[in-house]
Amino acid sequence: MITDELKNKLKEDLVKALEKQKKSAPETALIVKAYDFAFKKHLEQKRKSGEPYIIHPLAVAISLIKLNCDTPTICAGLLHDVLEDTLATGDDIKKLFGDEIFALVDGVTKLGKLNFKSSEEAQANSFRKMLLAIAKDMRVVLVKLADRLNNMQTLDHLPEDKRKRIAQETLDIFAPLANRFGLNTFKIELEDLSFKYLMPEEYTKVKQIVVSKKGERESQIAIVMEKIKELLSQHKIYAEIKGRAKHFYSIYKKISDPETGEIKMDTEPQIYDLLGVRILVSDIKDCYATLGIVHEAFRPMPGRFKDYIAVPKTNLYQSLHTTVITPYGKPLEVQIRTFEMHDVAENGIAAHWNYKEQGGTNHAEEKDLEELAWLRQLISWHTDVEDAKEYVDTVKEDILSKEVYILTPLGDVITLPVDSTPIDFAYKIHSKVGDTCTGAKVNDKIVSINYKLQNGDLVEVITSKNSHPNLSWLNFVKTNQAKHKIKSWYKKQNRDRHMVMGRQELEEKFSKDIIDDLLRSNEFSDVAHRLNYGNSEDLLAGIGSGDTTVAQIISKLQGTRFVKQEDRSNDFSKIKTRKAPTQGDNAEIPELDGLLYTIAKCCMPVPGEPVIGVVSRGKGITLHRSSCHNLHQVEKDRIMHLDWKTKGDKVYPTHLNIVVVDRVGVVKDILTKVADAGVNISDFKVKERPDDNSASLRMIMNVSGQAQLNQIIVSIKNMTDVLVVERI
Ligand code: MN
Secondary structure: OOOHHHHHHHHHHHHHHHHOOOOOHHHHHHHHHHHHHHHHHOOOOEOOOOOEOOHHHHHHHHHHHHOOOOHHHHHHHHHOOHHHHOOOOHHHHHHHHHHHHHHHHHHHHHHHOOOOOOOOHHHHHHHHHHHHHHOOOHHHHHHHHHHHHHHHHOHHHOOHHHHHHHHHHHHHHHHHHHHHOOOHHHHHHHHHHHHHHHOHHHHHHHHHHHHHHHHHHHHHHHHHHHHHHHHHHHOOOOEEEEEEEOOHHHHHHHHEOOOOOOEOHHHHHHOHHHEEEEEEEOOHHHHHHHHHHHHHHOEEOOOOOEEOOOOOOOOOOOOEEEEEEOOOOOEEEEEEEEHHHHHHHHHHHHHHHHHHHOOOOOOOOOHHHOOOHHHHHHHHHOOOHHHHHHHHHHHHHHHHOOEEEEEOOOOOEEEEEOOOOHHHHHHHHOHHHHHOEEEEEEOOEEEOOOOOOOOOOEEEEEEOOOOOOOHHHHHOOOOHHHHHHHHHHHHHHHHHHHHHHHHHHHHHHOOHHHHHHHHHOHHHHHHHHHOOOOOHHHHHHHHHOOOOOHHHHHHHOEOOOOEOHHHHHOOHHHOOOOOOOOOOOOOOOHHHOOOOEEEOOOOOOOOOOOEEEEEEOOOEEEEEEOOOHHHHHOOHHHEEEEOOOOOOOOOEEEEEEEEEEOOOOHHHHHHHHHHHOOOEEEEEEEEEEHHHOEEEEEEEEEEOOHHHHHHHHHHHHOOOOEEEEEEO
16 A cells, blocks of 8 residues: 655655756756656556556656656656546646646657667667657657657566567667767666577576676776776876776677677687776866876877767767786776766766756757757757767767668558658558548548658558549659559559450450450460460450550460361451550550550640640540640649650651742652651641731651651751741
8 A cells, every 4th residue: 555655755866966067946846846747646556566556657757867867857757647548638747847848758658659679770760769759859759768768677587588679679769778878877877788588598507707797997997097097097087997897798799709709718818808897087188198198107099099079970979099008918998078078978968958057058059950850859868069969960960871761650660762652651561551641640640642751750541441542642752652553553453454455355256244254264274375365364455555456366265165177167357466555665655664555636746845744534645845835734733744765666646837938849849858867757737828928838747756756857947948847
């Protein structure tokens, strides 16, 4: 039973932790109010360990206090589970604690809904980026990390399989995230706890090694530290000197085979850096002075000096690193930094933020980052413009260059190229979803299907059974997968049409009542195989597309029950080879590869000209010249921009209008010119205009493309008596 006694005892822990932070009275009161609220809401709940639930949010809040977090973050730590696990509503929190704290609690709750299911490196990476991208306020991630840390600390009470899963997730996602935030203390603890649960045997082994070497190393290091202390006090440098133990997981990584994960026993004696030395001084000047003193006393190892003060790491880490040879002939790593740098190294941006609050200024001037509230915040957390810019650039490039991270309603993360649309998303889920997509809801609002998806968007696809892809989607979809699926849907449509047409052609030759029998027969499928078709349906589609003929099939069916020998006398000439109205070889328009299209009669475009495809239901695409006046009436979403290339020896009809001085022989001269160019004329009309002694000629000729057409136009224009040559 939870008593007032317990409530007050825990409250004392909280208040005690707060003492060091020097919070104002109203701030402390707000934090206590959050504690009281959480206590009441979680009253009935127990943790798996049997302890009252409030222990958990309290622990989260206390580790946030240790990070020097601000009051709203600490409150959010206390309240982080009330929305998910209790009857408390968002409105309750808003009313009692304000919008800022509500937003933090809500953010943590949302992160909890993410489905981190894969330990695969690429997937883990996208989850980490996803987390950063959707947690617009970095403080949300801090709370989440503190939450995870406490969950890891109390993992013992969960069943084995759950323990392993959570530990793996922590190692893959949360520990690297803590590192990126510069939260070294979190990172180390998360890694060591994960290590312990994931690889208990290896963990024990490493622990044994550390313990067995510890005494020997410590006594050596103590002597080195004593020497440094003496020298520093001679130079009047105030310093704190500490021996530093490496954490178990980092030692394990050093001494294990990266492939198999097995501990390599022969590397054991080499673990010189089980311990190191860390020197904390007051300012940067003292850092370099100390470095000089250390290098004078001990021989530095060449190539091991790193100046992270001049060039900080991207997570804001600053320090001098050097390795020296001790009097015992063994290398020893020495880190030198200021107290402030140390705080940042241990507590990351949370600490940094604190320094900023104590009188730093906000130098953020990155206009181009305005869309990213959280990145802006990051800059404002930092007091040095140069470093902030570098950090932001790194993060920005890393996260935002090529991909966006999109959430499904189930909390899965889908990675898509930048500028992807709901259609790309739908096809990524399933081709059926893409084919029947009619729209989408993004973050609960309806968007247009060419909406450009943003990081962290929660996308719900709206489908309709009777809907189908629109070719104009090809204009804006980003993924090849979507492009391919849209085209293949249309190809399949063509195939269905071809099958119907093939059947109609067969019906002209065979009576209706035997046709089903024929199509199902072994004889027919035998013919299909002999003509190199996969099956009977393919053969039927082949007839419809004009790829093969009914006559050919009849000749192959000779002697079967469907075509008797005497039928041979049938007039095959009557069975016309009918070319399907579709174009067989469409590769000259890569966008339309294999799709049905026709050429508009109004403007008769030829390959090489700028053309526009107009999508029509059922009829596929009609090609118009991009200058065609009919295009003005077409809705935008039916228009496709296409690139039409000349290919092979195909010719295309197009028309020319020519105005000439009406004299004998001029028409013949023009015809000769065109014939000389090797071009066929399929139609030719002359209209005399006696009043100005001119004539207008309209002709339709077949050209291979724009180049040939231009040649003809130029050569006609250069003729005497020709006044105008124009396309219609
Ligand atoms: Mn929690």
